[in-house]
Amino acid sequence: MATPIDPTSTAFLLAENRSMPMHVGGLQLFKKPEGAGRGYLREMYEAMLDVDDVAPLFLKHPHRSVRTGAQLVWKPDEQFDIEYHVRHSALPKPGRIRELFDLLGRLHGQRLAWERPLWEAHLIEGLRDGRVAMYTKTHHALVDGVSAMRLLASVLSTDPDERDMPPPWGVHPTRRAPSRAEKAALSEVPLAALRGAMGITAEAAGMPSALVKTIRKGLRNETSALSLHAPRTIFNQDITGSRRFAADDWPVERLRAIGKATGTTINDVVMAMCSGAMRTYLLELGALPDRPLVAMVPVGLNAKQSQIASAEGGNAVGAVMVQMATDLDDPARRLGAIHRSMKDGKEALSSMTPVQILAMSAIGQAPAILTPILKMQGIVRPPYNLIISNVPGPRTTHYWNGAQLLGTYPLSIPINGMALNITCTSYDGNMAFGLTGCRRTVPHLQRLLTYLDDELSALERAAGL
Structure with a gap:
């Protein structure tokens, strides 16, 4: 059917x-x-x-x-x-x-x-x-x-002796089927968001104040939930279909210690690692813009629906636009600027309903999504320079039919105008970075792993660790 x-x-x-x-x-x-x-x-x-x-x-x-x-x-x-x-x-x-x-x-x-x-x-x-x-x-x-x-x-176990476990595509006997109401709630979110973005729902009536405030920030180049300023970089051009991938992980405790010493979050530290790595990488290529790079950071909308999403699929995400402070040469100042930008973005989203968040994200991401559909590359300015995601994973050691899962590393989607995607996943005390880029547009992608490691050490020194 x-x-x-x-x-x-x-x-x-x-x-x-x-x-x-x-x-x-x-x-x-x-x-x-x-x-x-x-x-x-x-x-x-x-x-x-x-x-x-x-x-x-x-x-x-x-x-x-x-x-x-x-x-x-x-x-x-x-x-x-x-x-x-x-x-x-x-x-x-x-x-x-x-x-x-x-x-x-x-x-x-x-x-x-x-x-x-x-x-x-x-x-x-x-x-x-x-x-x-x-x-x-x-x-x-x-x-x-x-x-x-x-x-x-959902198909992993903390018991190394458990057997007869299905693969992810198999029906797990203990997986709870979502109720009819839950299915309806999840399926209606994207449709409601689309209507909200077009201003034809009652809930859109609550949009203007949040929208005006956010657009005002965007016009002043103070990114929060919407970015209207992003410098052109080597990443913001047409890409090919070939890909290059690199990945590594670092102990979460190192990131947590930096956050504790500086009054920031683990996610702020992840962003600062990416910022420092991107600055070094672009400086080496002679391609660092004077203005700071802007990253789009996806955020989940409804934690209560997360277990439904895992079984039924779907895409319920909003976005925060973060200034990466790549114009600053001091690691501590970069971390502080990123923390403030992330805080502004979270405050902007906290004043909106899930429908409004999706509507705002649709406005901010329209150039990125519609540009390839309408074949307008080179005409529409990039709304952001790269995508950085952080997806939480299991916190303890897991197994599949006795085989110990040692690490999990994400591969994501570069698009025309955004040739590099950085996705992070936490698992069993480590934070894994997966870097996916266009093979032709992003040269020497693997060097970013070295620069991420260097930046983590620099942040530790800056925090007095």
């Missing part, structure tokens, strides 16, 4: 082209259980194929025809082939992380076919240290980053 696709997901589908695959991805690294034999990887792969029931989220694909009035709808795949979606791969020697990142860059640059459900999973062996890698990608029309992380967590 066909079901309508909400406006937010429709926008992700229509914005997609060969240069802009619109899927999010994830890399998970596992340690084999004690006593695992040489055939363990094959057994793990076969267990991922052996699924009695596939969750509905992983069975639907977009479809439109005369019968649907040319409107996009979700349609179940009546010829579902799990072996197409779940694949077994191996790295070439010497099996370093470098070879793994090269493979992920190639896989992440390939579009998902609309005639099939919009996801893939690749189980990858050949790392010389014995770890097992799994790369998954799912179209952003199906899930956002928070939903993807919660979906993964």
Whole structure:
């Protein structure tokens, strides 16, 4: 049975082209259980194929025809082939992380076919240290980053001895089905937001004061929930479909200690690490603009609906625009400026309802989303320079059928005008940074990992640690 696709997901589908695959991805690294034999990887792969029931989220694909009035709808795949979606791969020697990142860059640059459900999973062996890698990608029309992380967590266990656990696409016997009211609440959020952005709901009547205040800040180049000033950088140009990926993680305790010493948050420290790394990177290329870079930081709208999003998919996000203070050469001053910008953005959102937040975000992101749809690259100024997300993950060690999850690293979506995406994920005491960029537009992407590490040390020194 066909079901309508909400406006937010429709926008992700229509914005997609060969240069802009619109899927999010994830890399998970596992340690084999004690006593695992040489055939363990094959057994793990076969267990991922052996699924009695596939969750509905992983069975639907977009479809439109005369019968649907040319409107996009979700349609179940009546010829579902799990072996197409779940694949077994191996790295070439010497099996370093470098070879793994090269493979992920190639896989992440390939579009998902609309005639099939919009996801893939690749189980990858050949790392010389014995770890097992799994790369998954799912179209952003199906899930956002928070939903993807919660979906993964829902099939993991804190018990290393637990077995018979389904993969993320399997129906988990203990997963609670959302009620009819909850489904309606979640599905109505994007539609209500679209109406709110157009000013045709009663709730939009509460918009003017918040809108005027926010636009006034934008005109003064004081970013909060809306950015009207962003300098052009090497990231703000057309991109190709090829991707490069790099990732690493750092102890959350190091970030927390800096925040405690400076009166800032862990997220402020994450942003400051990115700011310092971007400053060093652009200075090295002779491409640092005089004015500070602006980052778009997605925020979830309704914590009460988060468990529903994990099972049902969807995209319920707003955004804060943050000045990155890349024009300042002192790490402490950069952190302070970012803290104030983040605080302004949060205060702006706190005065709005979820519908108004989505409406404001739609206004702020319209140039980024509509520009590729309307083919207006180079005409519309970039509303921001890069996207930085922070997605919380499990706080303790987790396992999948005895295999210990050692780390999880996100891959996200560069778009025309925004060639670099930085997404962070916390897991088991570490903060992982996943950097996804256009292979041609963002040279030497892996150097950013070194600069992130350097900036963390600089922030520690500035905080007196």
